[in-house]
Amino acid sequence: MKELKFLLAVWKANMLSAIEYRASFLSQVIGMMVNNFMYFVIWIIFFDRFKDVRGWELSDMYLTFGVLASSFGLVSMLFGNAFNLSDIISKGRLDYYLSFPRPVLLHTVASRMIASGMGDFTYGFISYALSGYFTWDGLLRFVLATLLAAVVFAAFLILIQSLAFWLGIMSNFSALALNAMLTFGIYPITLFDNYAKVILFTLIPAALMGAVPAEFIRGFKWQALTELLVGAMAFLFIAIFVFRLGLKRYESGSAIQVEV
Amino acid sequence: MKSFKKYWAIFQITLINSLAYPGELIGRSLMIIPFMWIFYQLWKVTYAASGSEVINGLSLSNVMWYLMLAETIELGRPPLARTISENVKDGSIAYLLNKPYDFLLYQLSTTMGETIFRAIMNALFGGAVVWWLVGAPEHPEGFLIALPAIIGAWVLHFCVTVMIGLSAFLVEDVSAFTWIYQKLAFLFGGLLVPLDFYPGWLQTVAKALPFSSITYGPARLFVTPTKELFISVMSLQVIWIVILALLLTFAYRRGVAYLTVNGG
Numbered sequence: 277m278k279e280l281k282f283l284l285a286v287w288k289a290n291m292l293s294a295i296e297y298r299a300s301f302l303s304q305v306i307g308m309m310v311n312n313f314m315y316f317v318i319w320i321i322f323f324d325r326f327k328d329v330r331g332w333e334l335s336d337m338y339l340t341f342g343v344l345a346s347s348f349g350l351v352s353m354l355f356g357n358a359f360n361l362s363d364i365i366s367k368g369r370l371d372y373y374l375s376f377p378r379p380v381l382l383h384t385v386a387s388r389m390i391a392s393g394m395g396d397f398t399y400g401f402i403s404y405a406l407s408g409y410f411t412w413d414g415l416l417r418f419v420l421a422t423l424l425a426a427v428v429f430a431a432f433l434i435l436i437q438s439l440a441f442w443l444g445i446m447s448n449f450s451a452l453a454l455n456a457m458l459t460f461g462i463y464p465i466t467l468f469d470n471y472a473k474v475i476l477f478t479l480i481p482a483a484l485m486g487a488v489p490a491e492f493i494r495g496f497k498w499q500a501l502t503e504l505l506v507g508a509m510a511f512l513f514i515a516i517f518v519f520r521l522g523l524k525r526y527e528s529g530s531a532i533q534v535e536v
Numbered sequence: 537m538k539s540f541k542k543y544w545a546i547f548q549i550t551l552i553n554s555l556a557y558p559g560e561l562i563g564r565s566l567m568i569i570p571f572m573w574i575f576y577q578l579w580k581v582t583y584a585a586s587g588s589e590v591i592n593g594l595s596l597s598n599v600m601w602y603l604m605l606a607e608t609i610e611l612g613r614p615p616l617a618r619t620i621s622e623n624v625k626d627g628s629i630a631y632l633l634n635k636p637y638d639f640l641l642y643q644l645s646t647t648m649g650e651t652i653f654r655a656i657m658n659a660l661f662g663g664a665v666v667w668w669l670v671g672a673p674e675h676p677e678g679f680l681i682a683l684p685a686i687i688g689a690w691v692l693h694f695c696v697t698v699m700i701g702l703s704a705f706l707v708e709d710v711s712a713f714t715w716i717y718q719k720l721a722f723l724f725g726g727l728l729v730p731l732d733f734y735p736g737w738l739q740t741v742a743k744a745l746p747f748s749s750i751t752y753g754p755a756r757l758f759v760t761p762t763k764e765l766f767i768s769v770m771s772l773q774v775i776w777i778v779i780l781a782l783l784l785t786f787a788y789r790r791g792v793a794y795l796t797v798n799g800g
Contacts, residue, residue: 300709307712314719325733448563456570467577
């Protein structure tokens with residue numbers, strides 16, 4: 277409860293800071309929504325020409341893209357530092373967070389808000405509304421699936437970026453992992469054979485951010501919900517474990533830095 | 537001639553500099569591997585479903601080599617708009633403006649220097665994956681024929697991104713412009729789906745815009761290197777380079793007039 281209050285206070289401060297520069301904030305939110313729409317137009321053109329990919333149609337793309345965009349946006353807004361955690365670790369910037377009587381990982385990742393995430397988050401709901409699968413109970417499933425997919429995504433980012441405790445500077449590897457997660461998450465899962473699917477549920481859990489949540493939103497299925505719940509909890513547990521393990525190796529750079 | 541030597545030297549220094557961290561150079565170029573693999577999965581299934589070996593004049597092999605070159609052009613480019621906008625915002629642009637060189641030509645020389653090895657590495661990794669998946673390109677000589685168009689594509693892209701970067705003179709954050717430009721290039725440049733698969737009216741619109749000269753033109757020339765296509769791609773590129781270079785020069789002069797640098 278104490279930690280929740282702390283989180284709410286951090287998020288409020290982040291939000292106030294972001295909307296201080298309103299023009300910039302709005303341009304990022306609207307710009308990201310336009311950006312997502314333009315990217316999606318390519319899929320509209322593709323499916324207009326080729327109709328379906330092994331049964332996967334444009335409506336499925338709307339749904340998958342929707343849940344992926346919303347979960348990506350949620351993590352960007354609430355845990356923006358999860359995207360550059362490796363940088364924080366390798367540059368010795370964890371010193372600042374270690375000096376506070378608050379959970380280090382939670383404090384670190386929640387201390388930054390990426391304003392454009394609001395655009396992604398909102399666009400996801402629009403994409404879902406346009407998918408043709410919209411129902412009111414489906415909307416509740418969309419919200420739940422977005423939350424669980426966001427947990428998987430945040431955990432994946434933390435897990436990958438925590439490797440910086442061992443590997444040092446690894447911005448290229450982080451970017452590679454992030455791009456792989458998003459690309460494999462967006463593309464139709466029907467493209468992949470069983471071996472590739474194993475990878476998409478484990479090493480790069482993109483299926484848990486795109487295809488599985490989309491399946492759950494289409495209609496309530498215990499199997500999809502269980503996969504999402506187990507995947508989210510397992511990845512979160514592993515991510516926290518690896519971060520804590522790495523934190524024991526952390527050495528301060530004794531650099532004087534200001535966190536803003 | 538003396539002036540050319542100066543920019544040639546800047547280009548060479550940046551080129552050598554880009555090799556200073558080979559690990560980073562390789563690491564960044566690995567990104568093209570999952571892209572090529574997933575493109576192959578998508579187009580393999582699409583071609584199998586269509587029951588035809590050639591769609592709109594392109595075979596599966598053509599599409600994959602087209603996408604490899606398109607991605608090489610895209611991924612090889614450094615994030616110039618962001619760099620210039622940061623230079624404008626933190627005032628460090630003042631250190632570039634008071635040097636005895638033309639700011640725009642200096643940026644062009646450094647950008648080309650940074651681009652060359654990035655593109656080569658992307659082409660090597662991307663080419664290796666595509667070769668393994670679909671075999672050798674049907675027209676290996678197409679790469680040499682497309683080379684002038686690839687360089688033209690980078691010059692065109694340079695003109696657009698510098699204009700976006702310089703817009704930081706007027707607005708605080710240029711990231712929204714960068715995203716939208718990138719997606720325009722994806723959509724009208726045929727980066728993910730070749731323009732040949734677009735509806736006829738959209739093909740006509742897209743092929744007339746500069747984005748097609750940045751991606752589609754060079755990539756299509758690589759897979760179908762005909763004399764007619766070469767002339768068509770190069771003439772359209774030259775027209776757009778002239779238009780955008782004039783616009784850029786105008787935007788730069790207006791931008792510098794707005795510039796206020798505080799402190800030192």
